[in-house]
Amino acid sequence: MRVLYLFLTIGVVLSLFFLRLAYLQIIQYEFWSQLSEKNHLTRHTIDVKRGSIFDRNGVDLAISVETYTMYLYTKEVKSIRETANILSTIIPLTREEILAKIAGRKGYLPIMKGIERPIATKVMALNLPGVIFEENYRRIYPQNSLASNILGFCGADGQGLEGLERSFHDTMRGYPGVSVQEDVSFGEEGSSGLRVVKPPAGGCNLTLTIDSFIQHIMETELAKLIEQYKPIDATAIAMDPYTGEILGMACLPNYDLNKFAESPSDSYRNRPVVDVFEPGSCMKIFAAACGIKTGKITSGTRFYCKGFGEVMGRHIKCHGSHGLVDINEAIAQSCNSSMVQISQLIDSRQLYRMYREMGFGEPTGIETPSESQGMFSSPSKWSGLSAASLCIGQELAVTGIQLVRAYSAVANGGLLMKPHLIKSIVSQTGDIREEIHPEPIRRVFPEKLAESLRKMLIGVVDHGTGQQAAIADYSVGGKTSTAQKANPHGGYFQEKVNTSFIGMLPAMNPRIVLFVAANEPKGEEKTLFGGKVAGPVFAIIGDRILKYLKVQPDKHPAIATSSASVDKASNDTVAATSTLLHGMDLNSFAPPLAEQCPIASNASSSLQDSIPNFMGLTLKEVASMARTLDLPVRLVGNGIAVEQSPQAGAPRSAANPLTIKFSPRIGE
């Protein structure tokens, strides 16, 4: 029986074991399996360096590079002298300097900061015991001062302090992610069990709309302007009017981003966005637009300038006596008197609404920080003089970017676009996080009106105040501005002016809107006009940018030879024939591929006397052009025009009828 007792005891113990097993595996299962999971997960942090900034063509503007800080862990170093000897052959420190840094101390001693990668790898390859490297990132701006106003910089702790570095700090900085490795796949696969639990965030690269070459053009030309006129500052903005992309935004004085601490903090801000000024005459075009839009001004409206405008019994001086002018001429001559008369024609609420619609008094939303919205008060606060002042660009303060945005609406046919500096945000692994597309804010005036405004602006450069902004190869439309700076104690300074030129080119089919301004240029008072100071710089910058963009010169339209294979853009070959067109009025020039032919009413008599060049145009374009010019044409074939008879430049009477032969496009 004792056997039975013993056996039963053992049986009871075994069943106790079973109960224990069931308790652990069924009831406490959750608890233990969580512990098990934890046991086998090793956490790794995934470090991300700060994202880079590229220009639109991928040129590095701001990059982070690994640098290393070297430490000596004295406990592991075998021979400090020998280690110092070896190190001194590689790192730019002498043996004595290294030993001085150790100075007989023990522990974890920093030897050298900011060691470049190649040097660090050399030292690492030696595998010296006790020599430890810590990886850091350093921000480098390879283009030094280029676009410094836009880019801004990072402080020593990697915090973005200015410019895009500040406003996109969270996007660009890297938040380390976490991955876990499950150590249950052992063998050759190694880290195959790596699973990302928290992906690293941020660390995105910015691609700007800025073209560093354009930016460079602008900065060098502004530097010349500064040299000549010694203004407080000079700014320039180039924007694609159709997309709102800022191609260049320069302001001087600028500073070397790699040595920002050496420059006064006054030079850090992005003046075209932060600083406000009274725009002056360049606002006249919007006053005119308001008049035309509301129907108060027509092509027949005439203004009489006797050298000043009168409002509320006060005289607003004009810089000349322009006599009887129409609206085109008033703008071209920047006639204050006419503007005062316009202000009396139109309702002040309508003027207010027009300016508001053009985006004045409202931030553009451009990406650089501390954008100012300008100053533009509502009509309830206006005095009797206000409407007149606003029409000549006083009593309001704007930023450069607001002006460029407003002029872009003129250039693109009436759409107010949101200006932007960022083209795309891309993660370091190449995933596109965000792509910024053109964003129209609102339509501010119909296309027809925009078109006639452009013609007014062409007049300014053609025979008005902005003749110095004219370019040999391209038509230019723009407006000068010479705004006397307000005296804080009342009134205006006579000698302190803000001179600027804003315009678009090529004038009727603009590729860019360009703004050039100089704040308080020094020199002889009489010469400090927008047209004189900013105009020539505008012309040079505009010319260089358009040539860089390979925009076809529109003052010498291509005349193709009889061969269809000749590209219509290869205008060099047609220099001779183009002289035939010299008499052609700028206003009447039709860009070859324009949708509508804007020659219509304003076509001057000189053009009507000769036959234009139809080469390279499509059948539809030729037909439309011929209809507007009222030319009898005979169209032969299909495709693009390859032959015309009589030749371009021949007297109109020779077209009897004008025969144009078409050939299918190559490749069709």
Next chain:
Amino acid sequence: MDRNRHFDQGLLFVILALMGFGLIMVYSASSITSLTEMLDGQYYFKRQLLFVFLGLISMFVFSNIHYRKLENIAVPLLLTSICFLILVLFAQKIGGAHRWLRIGGLGFQPSELAKIAFLIYMAHSISTRQDRITELVRGILPDLGVMLVVFLLILKEPNLSTAAIIASTYFMMLFLGNGSIAHLAWMGVSGATMVVALIFQEGYRMRRLLAFLDPWGASKTAGYHIIQSLVAIGSGGLWGLGLGQSRQKFFILPERHTDFIYAIVCEELGLIGGLFVLVLFFILIWRGFYIAMRAPDLFGFLLASGITCLVATQGLINLGVVLSLFPTTGVTLPFISTDCSKTEIGCPAYNSGFHAIGLAEIQAVDAIAMGILLNISRFGSNSHAMLDNRRRPFSQRLSAISDRSASRRRA
């Protein structure tokens, strides 16, 4: 005496099942260790395969040696093993203990030999002392003295767990061999006191006990082992993670293919696998006692039940440790665990024949014991050994046992 030509097939089946299952689990549990330490994922598996093979041979050999012949060599065998136990104390320490004896190029553990020798001697001694077994001086003290000599010698190595197994096996054999309950009670109380005293005496044993009582209090040190064992078992759930899918075997659970292999079994095969092993052991113990009860003589009965008790004690202690029901101690799971780990031996010559033989011996002891048990089963009568006293010479003594127990019950 008529001879039953057949082994107890149930027992044989259970032994083979345990060995085969052990092989599979050793392969799974040791593969990671083998790969990193020996650069061969099958290293421990191959060795275990060899040991199982040697074990099967020795089991076969001993199952064909008449168990009663063992009684003749009981005393000399015991004396020899005591000599070895004394010798080993003067041998070189390996892994902090004098457990290994080196003879020529070969080595073995005298304590393993002592287990078998002790079993045979006690079966012999208790069975021949039946007439005076309840007397303290003539019946108990000589055997107790022998037991204490062996116990102290093994304790001196030091190897408390083996010593305790020897002591408890003696206790159970005396219980089955009609020892007086009063003596047994005294022995039990003093034995337990001694074990407690020994635990308090040694720092590491004390730490293990404290860790057993509160594993989370020392989760990084002494409690780590226990917690990781429970993690392995608990995370297995009902069906387990799947064979070979253990996560704890990746350097988390120490002694994963030796003492703690049952935790890996439970992790990979879940409650079902754990129950399977428990059931196999239960059948093994059942068959062991069944064979013992059917043994033709008291020596056979005591030998068979002693072997069963030895295996049962080892198995229960191991399972109890793994399930955190006993304090941690180094007892392997019979038939399933492979030999001691490299770290325990801590000897660079681990790979040499010196240890291979010694390790084979550890495996072989269980197999030899099973061989003896199988041999005893061949002589089992069709009726119960303790009840059927018509044809068995020793059964008169057995009937006396039953009469005594019956009269005690009446009283």
